[in-house]
Amino acid sequence: MQSIQHFIDIWPGNFALQLVYLLSSITFIIGLKRLSSPDSARKGNLLAAAGMGLAILGTIFLHRTPISADGSEGFRPIGNLVWIFGAIGLGTVVGWMMAMRVKMTAMPQMVSFFNGMGGACAALIGLIEYRGLAAHGGVADAGFLLIIYLGVWIGSVSFAGSMIAYGKLEERIKDFGGRSLQMVNLLFLAALIGAMVFGIARPEAVPALPWIVAAGSLLYGVLFVLPIGGADMPVVISLLNSFTGIAAALGGFLYNNQVMLTGGILVGSAGTILTILMCKAMNRSLLNVLIGSFGSKGGAAGATGEQVVKEISATDAAILCAYAQRVSIVPGYGLAVAQAQHTCHEFEKQLSEKGVEVTYAIHPVAGRMPGHMNVLLAEADVAYPKMLEMDDANPQMPNTDVVIVIGANDVVNPAAENDPSSPIYGMPIIHVDKSRNVIVMKRSMGKGYAGIENQLFFGKNTRMLFGDAKSSLEKLVSEVKAL
Amino acid sequence: MESIASFFLEHQNFIFLLVLAVFLGVEVIANVPAVLHTPLMSGANAIHGVVIIGSIIVMGHAEPGDYLSLGLGFLAVVLGTLNVVGGFVVTNRMLEMFRKKSR
Numbered sequence: 001m002q003s004i005q006h007f008i009d010i011w012p013g014n015f016a017l018q019l020v021y022l023l024s025s026i027t028f029i030i031g032l033k034r035l036s037s038p039d040s041a042r043k044g045n046l047l048a049a050a051g052m053g054l055a056i057l058g059t060i061f062l063h064r065t066p067i068s069a070d071g072s073e074g075f076r077p078i079g080n081l082v083w084i085f086g087a088i089g090l091g092t093v094v095g096w097m098m099a100m101r102v103k104m105t106a107m108p109q110m111v112s113f114f115n116g117m118g119g120a121c122a123a124l125i126g127l128i129e130y131r132g133l134a135a136h137g138g139v140a141d142a143g144f145l146l147i148i149y150l151g152v153w154i155g156s157v158s159f160a161g162s163m164i165a166y167g168k169l170e171e172r173i174k175d176f177g178g179r180s181l182q183m184v185n186l187l188f189l190a191a192l193i194g195a196m197v198f199g200i201a202r203p204e205a206v207p208a209l210p211w212i213v214a215a216g217s218l219l220y221g222v223l224f225v226l227p228i229g230g231a232d233m234p235v236v237i238s239l240l241n242s243f244t245g246i247a248a249a250l251g252g253f254l255y256n257n258q259v260m261l262t263g264g265i266l267v268g269s270a271g272t273i274l275t276i277l278m279c280k281a282m283n284r285s286l287l288n289v290l291i292g293s294f295g296s297k298g299g300a301a302g303a304t305g306e307q308v309v310k311e312i313s314a315t316d317a318a319i320l321c322a323y324a325q326r327v328s329i330v331p332g333y334g335l336a337v338a339q340a341q342h343t344c345h346e347f348e349k350q351l352s353e354k355g356v357e358v359t360y361a362i363h364p365v366a367g368r369m370p371g372h373m374n375v376l377l378a379e380a381d382v383a384y385p386k387m388l389e390m391d392d393a394n395p396q397m398p399n400t401d402v403v404i405v406i407g408a409n410d411v412v413n414p415a416a417e418n419d420p421s422s423p424i425y426g427m428p429i430i431h432v433d434k435s436r437n438v439i440v441m442k443r444s445m446g447k448g449y450a451g452i453e454n455q456l457f458f459g460k461n462t463r464m465l466f467g468d469a470k471s472s473l474e475k476l477v478s479e480v481k482a483l
Numbered sequence: 484m485e486s487i488a489s490f491f492l493e494h495q496n497f498i499f500l501l502v503l504a505v506f507l508g509v510e511v512i513a514n515v516p517a518v519l520h521t522p523l524m525s526g527a528n529a530i531h532g533v534v535i536i537g538s539i540i541v542m543g544h545a546e547p548g549d550y551l552s553l554g555l556g557f558l559a560v561v562l563g564t565l566n567v568v569g570g571f572v573v574t575n576r577m578l579e580m581f582r583k584k585s586r
Contacts, residue, residue, distance in 0.1 A: 024533075029507065029511060031526065031530070032508075032512060032526065032530065033511045035512075035519065036511070036514060037515075037516075037519075038516070038518065038519060041519060041522055041523075041526075042575065042578040042579065045526050045529075045571060045575055045578055046571075046575070048526065048529065048530055048571070049567075052529070052530070052533065052567055055533065055536055056536065056539065056567075059536050059539050059540065060539060060543075063543065065540070065543065065544040077543070078542075078544070079543050079545075079547070080545060080547065080553065080556075083542060083553060083556070083557050083560075084542050084543065084560055087557045087561045087564065088560060090564070091560065091563070091564025091565045091567075092564055092568045095566075095569035095572070096568055098569055099570075099572035099576065100572060100576070104576075104577075104580075107521065107525070107573065108521070111521075111525045111570075113569075114528055114532075114569040115566070117563070117565040117566040117569070118528070118532050118534050118562070121534050121537075121538050121560075121563040121566065124555050124556075125537045125538055125541050127555065128556055131551070132541075132544075132545075132552065142490070143486065143490035143494075241524060241531070244528075244531045245527070247531075247534065248533055251536070252497070253494065254537065255537060256497070257536060257537070257540075258500065259536060260536050260537055261500060261501060262504050263530050263531060264534070265508065266507065266508040266527075266530065267530050267531040268505070268508065269506070269507075270508040270512045270523075270527055271508075271524070273508070273513065274515075274520065274523065274524055277515075277520070278520065281517065362517075362518075364520075369521045369524070370517050370520035371519060371520040371521035372521055375522070375580060379580045389518070
């Protein structure tokens with residue numbers, strides 16, 4: 001590998017290519033930086049995209065590969081250009097259409113899907129490189145093999161895991177297994193690592209081992225995500241996102257390619273931090289998300305016999321809201337499922353016209369992904385200043401006349417504060433129970449994603465408005481109009 | 484042990500770069516508001532699509548008669564492109580909404 005590097009170094013076009021890679025790396029860093037602030041986020045994304053295009057074009061036209069291992073026969077440019085452009089064309093059209101057609105509510109699974117594509121790409125690169133190595137009877141450098149195995153392993157796990165996460169969010173795949181499956185998984189993982197160590201120590205013993213590791217890693221990825229509850233999928237997607245970043249960075253090692261390394265590692269570390277931030281918002285550790293499962297212990301908690309909930313009619317609810325001074329709306333996944341964001345904004349406007357002060361109180365993990373609700377409401381043109389984060393919304397709760405909880409459950413469950421036996425104990429919540437009136441819009445008395453009872457529904461000042469969030473809101477809009 | 488040492492020395496610049504990039508990644512997004520978690524994750528997802536560079540290289544030096552490598556390489560480039568294009572377009576769609584209503 002040293003000699004390869006030497007001959008690439010002396011090729012003049014390499015100077016231009018390295019400059020392109022440097023520029024692209026800078027756009028990735030600045031792009032990510034801008035993505036973390038609302039005003040500059042869009043430009044940051046476009047900047048990173050431009051850098052990516054530059055890196056791709058630079059690679060196609062400027063990259064050189066030595067013909068023989070020692071470079072004595074010169075080097076050749078990127079070949080098979082027809083295939084490459086065909087593949088890029090195909091991927092662009094399909095990727096573009098999928099990304100443009102997906103509904104705002106389905107964004108999280110779309111991200112998961114694209115993440116899986118990147119993981120599969122990284123795994124394939126490792127497998128093809130291994131094949132090339134075997135075909136040339138090349139000496140199997142232990143470091144080279146290590147990178148190939150790691151890339152195949154992480155890429156495959158990321159691909160299979162992302163597809164399962166995608167299926168779960170699409171509600172095509174149910175949670176399966178529990179703690180016991182995770183224990184089996186640990187053994188499986190140990191076996192995979194053992195196989196890789198063996199493959200690096202004795203490369204000749206089993207030539208097909210990387211393919212076996214790839215197959216095993218795919219299976220591991222499936223088994224790893226299957227037992228994790230659907231509500232935790234955002235955390236899993238974020239984690240797998242950083243996995244793919246690491247797999248991409250390994251490709252950087254393979255080809256001495258700086259832009260792959262910087263791009264991959266940036267995402268690897270930023271993704272890990274993001275994962276931890278998400279866990280923190282739920283006051284849980286990553287280990288608890290991955291190994292402990294909500295449902296298994298949640299059944300016993302809070303089951304205190306028969307209790308009665310009070311219902312409210314749409315007419316009464318409309319009157320209550322229209323004559324209030326301050327109304328706060330707490331959206332949750334139910335709003336996304338019912339596609340009710342536009343109706344919700346309509347309702348908010350109607351109330352505002354009546355002189356009611358309406359705000360939204362948004363829990364950091366409401367919906368299926370942090371920020372999910374903000375994106376959704378933004379789609380419906382809800383004004384940015386009306387969306388309050390939890391810490392800003394909570395102090396106002398005692399002065400709020402009506403809180404409308406739309407399809408949210410766990411994020412407003414008081415058990416998180418006052419029931420140490422509850423699985424969500426310790427998670428910060430929106431204190432809707434501190435307000436004067438609470439109206440909960442819900443399809444049925446079903447439990448939230450954590451699978452636990454919610455004492456809020458039985459509270460003194462709580463009333464339930466059963467039905468699909470969208471049709472309930474439509475009724476409220478027409479009732480308020482009629483007043 | 485010897486091979487680990489030689490691996491480290493051979494790639495020492497990369498390993499330094501790697502460690503620095505880890506810290507940079509942490510710093511760059513440390514202050515992100517919860518509102519932007521989803522777009523940020525999506526944007527980061529698009530950036531790791533840089534793995535497509537590797538698939539272009541592997542495809543570019545595959546032997547023209549080696550159909551298995553060509554086929555797998557083709558697949559890798561398609562998947563990498565999906566990651567890049569889909570990732571950036573989805574992120575842009577999410578962020579467009581933020582822009583519209585901040586006016």
